[in-house]
Amino acid sequence: MAANAPALRVENLETHFFTKAGVVKAVDGVSFSVERAQILGLVGESGSGKSVTGFSILGLVDPPGRVVGGRILFDGQDIANAGEAQMQSLRGNRIATIFQDPMMTLNPVLRIETQMVETVLAHQEVNRETARKRARDALGQVGISSPDERLAAYPHQFSGGMRQRVAIAIALLNDPDLIIADEPTTALDVTIQAQILYEAQKLCRERGTAMIWITHDLAVVAGLADKVSVMYAGRIVEAGAIDQVLDHPVHPYTKGLIGSVPSRNKRGSPLYQIPGTTPALLNLAPGCAFRERCPRADPACLEEPGLSEPVPERAVRCFHPYAEAEA
Amino acid sequence: MSGPALVELQGLSKRFVKSLDLAGKLASKLGSSIREETVYALDGVDMTVAKGEVVGLVGESGCGKSTLGRIVAGILKPSDGRILYDGRDVSSLTPAEAKAVALKVQMIFQDPFASLNPRMRVRDIVGEAPLVHGLVSRGEFESYLDDVLARCGLDASYKRRFPHQFSGGQRQRIGIARALAVKPDFIVCDEAVAALDVSIQAQILNLFIKLREDLGLTYLFISHDLGVVEHISDRVYIMYLGRIVETASTEDMFAAPNHPYTRALLREVPRLETRHSDFLPIEGEIPSPLDPPRGCHFHPRCPHAMQRCREEAPRLREVAAGRLSACHLNDGI
Ligand SMILES: Nc1ncnc2c1ncn2[C@@H]1O[C@H](COP(=O)(O)OP(=O)(O)OP(=O)(O)O)[C@@H](O)[C@H]1O
Ligand SMILES: Nc1ncnc2c1ncn2[C@@H]1O[C@H](COP(=O)(O)OP(=O)(O)O)[C@@H](O)[C@H]1O
Ligand code: SF4
Ligand code: SF4
Ligand SMILES: [Mg+2]
Ligand SMILES: [Mg+2]
Numbered sequence: 226m227a228a229n230a231p232a233l234r235v236e237n238l239e240t241h242f243f244t245k246a247g248v249v250k251a252v253d254g255v256s257f258s259v260e261r262a263q264i265l266g267l268v269g270e271s272g273s274g275k276s277v278t279g280f281s282i283l284g285l286v287d288p289p290g291r292v293v294g295g296r297i298l299f300d301g302q303d304i305a306n307a308g309e310a311q312m313q314s315l316r317g318n319r320i321a322t323i324f325q326d327p328m329m330t331l332n333p334v335l336r337i338e339t340q341m342v343e344t345v346l347a348h349q350e351v352n353r354e355t356a357r358k359r360a361r362d363a364l365g366q367v368g369i370s371s372p373d374e375r376l377a378a379y380p381h382q383f384s385g386g387m388r389q390r391v392a393i394a395i396a397l398l399n400d401p402d403l404i405i406a407d408e409p410t411t412a413l414d415v416t417i418q419a420q421i422l423y424e425a426q427k428l429c430r431e432r433g434t435a436m437i438w439i440t441h442d443l444a445v446v447a448g449l450a451d452k453v454s455v456m457y458a459g460r461i462v463e464a465g466a467i468d469q470v471l472d473h474p475v476h477p478y479t480k481g482l483i484g485s486v487p488s489r490n491k492r493g494s495p496l497y498q499i500p501g502t503t504p505a506l507l508n509l510a511p512g513c514a515f516r517e518r519c520p521r522a523d524p525a526c527l528e529e530p531g532l533s534e535p536v537p538e539r540a541v542r543c544f545h546p547y548a549e550a551e552a
Numbered sequence: 553m554s555g556p557a558l559v560e561l562q563g564l565s566k567r568f569v570k571s572l573d574l575a576g577k578l579a580s581k582l583g584s585s586i587r588e589e590t591v592y593a594l595d596g597v598d599m600t601v602a603k604g605e606v607v608g609l610v611g612e613s614g615c616g617k618s619t620l621g622r623i624v625a626g627i628l629k630p631s632d633g634r635i636l637y638d639g640r641d642v643s644s645l646t647p648a649e650a651k652a653v654a655l656k657v658q659m660i661f662q663d664p665f666a667s668l669n670p671r672m673r674v675r676d677i678v679g680e681a682p683l684v685h686g687l688v689s690r691g692e693f694e695s696y697l698d699d700v701l702a703r704c705g706l707d708a709s710y711k712r713r714f715p716h717q718f719s720g721g722q723r724q725r726i727g728i729a730r731a732l733a734v735k736p737d738f739i740v741c742d743e744a745v746a747a748l749d750v751s752i753q754a755q756i757l758n759l760f761i762k763l764r765e766d767l768g769l770t771y772l773f774i775s776h777d778l779g780v781v782e783h784i785s786d787r788v789y790i791m792y793l794g795r796i797v798e799t800a801s802t803e804d805m806f807a808a809p810n811h812p813y814t815r816a817l818l819r820e821v822p823r824l825e826t827r828h829s830d831f832l833p834i835e836g837e838i839p840s841p842l843d844p845p846r847g848c849h850f851h852p853r854c855p856h857a858m859q860r861c862r863e864e865a866p867r868l869r870e871v872a873a874g875r876l877s878a879c880h881l882n883d884g885i
Pocket of ligand 4: 811812813848849850851854855856857858861866878879880881
């Protein structure tokens, strides 16, 4: 992989679902990039298009969904319309995934060893013994003690947190260049979450893996990510370095979201709240999708705001962003 | 704590006898030694909630929070211990009195969808109980219903709709309206905002805060989200594997936790203010309640564990004004 080019650059990605009821523009012009040894947080509320973005990169969007536009440059090569054979050789090898539910990765009827060894053998020309050793090392790396015994176990013999660590170990097996993690700690307790975040961070720092960390939890991203892109209704509405976006949000949605986190409010007093609910993406009306909930909306917002880039690496999609000083 | 106790729990314990599930049956076929076993879900819990207070209950998954909430709400019977409501042991009440107390204590659940009957309209979901229990006459019914719905931020025109026609946040409002309709004094909220998006969570938390002010309600607020608990609670209980390990006012608890488990827990809560953190997790997982460790339940994960911790369970006792903690390190203080 080239040293200074981004590991992944997504440009104007559009993924739509052509349902009987109409078109769902789940991802509608999304752009971002992530470099080696960098963690990008992709943040948004449920239904904002985070998972579909991840699935699009992995070539896992099923009909009636389809990537209808944009480019996905992985190591400089556009894989947006790559064939299934090429995607299969990338997945689990150079691009790995960690899902919210580790059972999306783990097969309940196979021993951990079988699954891990098969994953290595599918992508590397090594013998079984080497593959097994690699599996053992990967379990050790994610903090699983007595890996030899664990290899012989079945997934149901592990707790939820332990299963997630095994799923991470599987993601590590072939030393990927990019890991896409879709809400991997959402179902876990804080103590277990901290263990997973610790492993992810170590991986990124020590091996230079690029990572996309998808979550609805701003606080997780705050501690983990280098930069963040905020999604709303299928679009990136604000992006930038983590400190910039969290300390000086300029998009009304980002500002509202940060303001409604309990720790940002005086204890016991009413929280800052964004009125209304997220719009359904089916046949979404044109114009700014945040309009109905936005304190700064005016007639200009009936048009679709573009993604500006006031300073490089700092983007906002809004006609009336806050000045950084106000934020 | 301020004022007289509305709910008091004394030495509350709950044991479940667990029969083998499918995974367990498979495992035992594969030679594992899993048998029918007893889950120690709650082990001698003492708790006091004063009138008008919001008490937070925090702990990791499976530590017994919901079990405690269900017992307080009268949905489950304890194996041991007493529950006092307004100073009276609920097991000594006449059937009529017990029924009145049952209405005064209501519960709100995490999954608003699972707890609402999909075939009932909002008017019946919310209105059935107050009619059946004679809390409102037929003549006043419609306007009573409209009032309750309005309090919860729901339009009167929603009465004819079914649960699936609402968003997650609205369904949680319906669940709250159903609880409020029977004029309760005490509400157990079990992960009531856990399934909601941040922006909707803020709306529902604000509703809880407003209802407390307007109606003088008392809450037991169960959550694994420390940020939420810190915001809404006056006092907090920390639970670990069926036991209370620490309680203090919210301010004191978050300013200076005493128990090693509380300290670890608070350190690991992700916060917006923390950037590029070096995560340093506590080791290990919460042990199985089928076979809790001897002595202090936390000793396998505690960095300060001593020989004594492996043998003797620490007592929950006062270590400072208004603060109880169960740790041997506090001896001699
Ligand atoms: N009906 C039951 N039969 C057997 N075991 C049970 C039953 N209900 C709860 N338990 C067990 O009791 C313990 C405490 O469960 P409880 O539901 O109270 O935990 P919790 O703290 O609410 O967890 P969570 O945060 O996951 O909701 C767990 O080990 C659980 O598996
Ligand atoms: N198979 C599908 N058919 C139709 N719409 C879908 C499908 N999968 C996802 N969507 C829609 O795409 C949008 C984005 O979904 P998703 O990426 O899963 O959101 P997130 O991960 O941010 O919660 C949602 O409106 C969702 O309903
Ligand atoms: S474009 Fe208009 S409606 Fe949209 S966020 Fe900006 S000010 Fe609000
Ligand atoms: S009693 Fe011992 S093991 Fe338990 S918390 Fe205190 S020091 Fe740790
Ligand atoms: Mg998702
Ligand atoms: Mg529970």
